[in-house]
Amino acid sequence: MDVKCRKIGRCLVVTLSGEMDHHSASAARRQIDGAFHAEGAQHIIFDCHPLAFMDSAGLGLVMGRYRTAASLGGKVALACVSRQLDRIFTMAGIYRIVQKAPSVEAAVQLLEGGHA
Amino acid sequence: MHATQNLSDFIEATFSSRSENEALARVIVSAFAARLDPTLEELDDVRTAVSEAVTNAIVHGYRGGLGQVHMRCELQQRTLTIAVEDEGVGIADVEQAMQPLYTSRPEEERSGMGFTMMQAFMDKLSVESKPGCGTKVVMCKSFRVPQDDATNPEPDSSGQTGGHEEP
Numbered sequence: 259m260d261v262k263c264r265k266i267g268r269c270l271v272v273t274l275s276g277e278m279d280h281h282s283a284s285a286a287r288r289q290i291d292g293a294f295h296a297e298g299a300q301h302i303i304f305d306c307h308p309l310a311f312m313d314s315a316g317l318g319l320v321m322g323r324y325r326t327a328a329s330l331g332g333k334v335a336l337a338c339v340s341r342q343l344d345r346i347f348t349m350a351g352i353y354r355i356v357q358k359a360p361s362v363e364a365a366v367q368l369l370e371g372g373h374a
Numbered sequence: 375m376h377a378t379q380n381l382s383d384f385i386e387a388t389f390s391s392r393s394e395n396e397a398l399a400r401v402i403v404s405a406f407a408a409r410l411d412p413t414l415e416e417l418d419d420v421r422t423a424v425s426e427a428v429t430n431a432i433v434h435g436y437r438g439g440l441g442q443v444h445m446r447c448e449l450q451q452r453t454l455t456i457a458v459e460d461e462g463v464g465i466a467d468v469e470q471a472m473q474p475l476y477t478s479r480p481e482e483e484r485s486g487m488g489f490t491m492m493q494a495f496m497d498k499l500s501v502e503s504k505p506g507c508g509t510k511v512v513m514c515k516s517f518r519v520p521q522d523d524a525t526n527p528e529p530d531s532s533g534q535t536g537g538h539e540e541p
Contacts, residue, residue, distance in 0.1 A: 277400075280429040280484075281393035287483070311400070311418075313425040317485035342418040349494055350487050 261286045263293035267370050268332075270299035271362055275308035283315040290323060300332040301369040305362050307338035316343075317350050324355050333357070335365040383409075384448040391436040391443050391460070399428040399445055399458075406447045407454060410517045419495035420454065420515060426488040427458035427511045434478060435462025435509055452517045456496075461508040468501050 259276035272290050276282070294302065302323050306312075324334045334356040339347065347353060359365035385406050389395045400421045407420055424445070431443045444459040465471045471478070472493075477486035493499050496513040503509040 277397060279393075279396045279400075279425055280433060281396050283483075311421065311425075313422050313429070314485045314487040314491055315429065317487055318483045321485060322483040342415070342422075346422070346491065349490065350485060 259286060261289045263290065263297070265297045265299055266303075266362075266366050268300040269303050269366050269369055270294050270297055270301070271303045271305055271366075273305040273308065275310070277311040278309060278316040278319070279311070279313050280315040283319050287319055287322065290319075291326065294323075294326060300327070300330055302327050302332065302334045303337055303359075303362060303365040303369065304334070305337050306340065306343055309340070309343065312343055312346060314346075314350075317346065317352065320347075320352060320356065333369050335359050335369055337362045337365040382448055382450055384446060386444070386446045388442055388444045391432045391439070391441045391462075393429075393432055395443065396425055396428050396432065399424050399443075402445065403447055403456065406449075407517075410449070410452060410454070411520045412517055416515070416517055420456070423492045423495045423513055423515075424456060424458070426492050427456070427513070430488055430511070431458060431460035431462065431509065433484070434465070435460035437463065452519065453514055454517065455512065455514045457510060457512045459508065459510040464505040464507050464509055465501070465503040466505050468503055472501065 259274065259278055259282035262273040264271050270293055274286070278286065304320065320334065327334050335358070336347065336356055337359045338361065339358055357368055359368050385402065387402055389398060403420050403424045404417060407417060428443060428445065435441065441460060441462055446457045448455045470476060472489040474490045475486040477484040492511070492513055496515045498514040500512045501509065
């Protein structure tokens, strides 16, 4: 699995590609947390477009990043969620704490609100 | 050569409890299930369920230590049965372990949704476990019969399609 991070406004955009499981989640977690603090970001957006597979380890990762962002008053959004991912996120009730957006740009809008 | 006597279609794999093998287990079950001409959704379902079961064996059964994970996939008509077994620490209270959001290792940021996902994505799930002896997870899923060609349906002989004048 491959993780790429970039910053748009106050959002850290994390692009996940490949397969997210327990094996790949720990390295992804370190990389995302490192970038989040290094970039001084407030919110986290997961761009799930190139993510081919995810199991409950991905849920743990998203829930953990929600806690990290929330502790700094930030929020988390999920962009470009496939059908398989949507079923998993819905089952876990994750949309009660994170928002879903059709694109990264829409997610940035959602999290930054009017004051970009 | 031995004659094959009533052998069902199956594959068995035994692998070490290294986390890299979670992906390997998914590849094995995907390749085995391919002969059913599954939908993408069906394939995602079994891949996810296997990933959860094998991860449980590695993370909980062996607590990250080394051991063996056994996986058996068996096909009867269009029903796929998958058994994942370890000889690890076992689960004292299976019912509690199967509750959504339950995790025995909260420090590892696990979601506690593993059994819930296996239940949701497969038709049947059973868990046998004994502390100190290991855990066996057996799950089944029936695959849909592929439609011939949805864009060119067979002429309907029941007379409901209209166009046929005969009684």
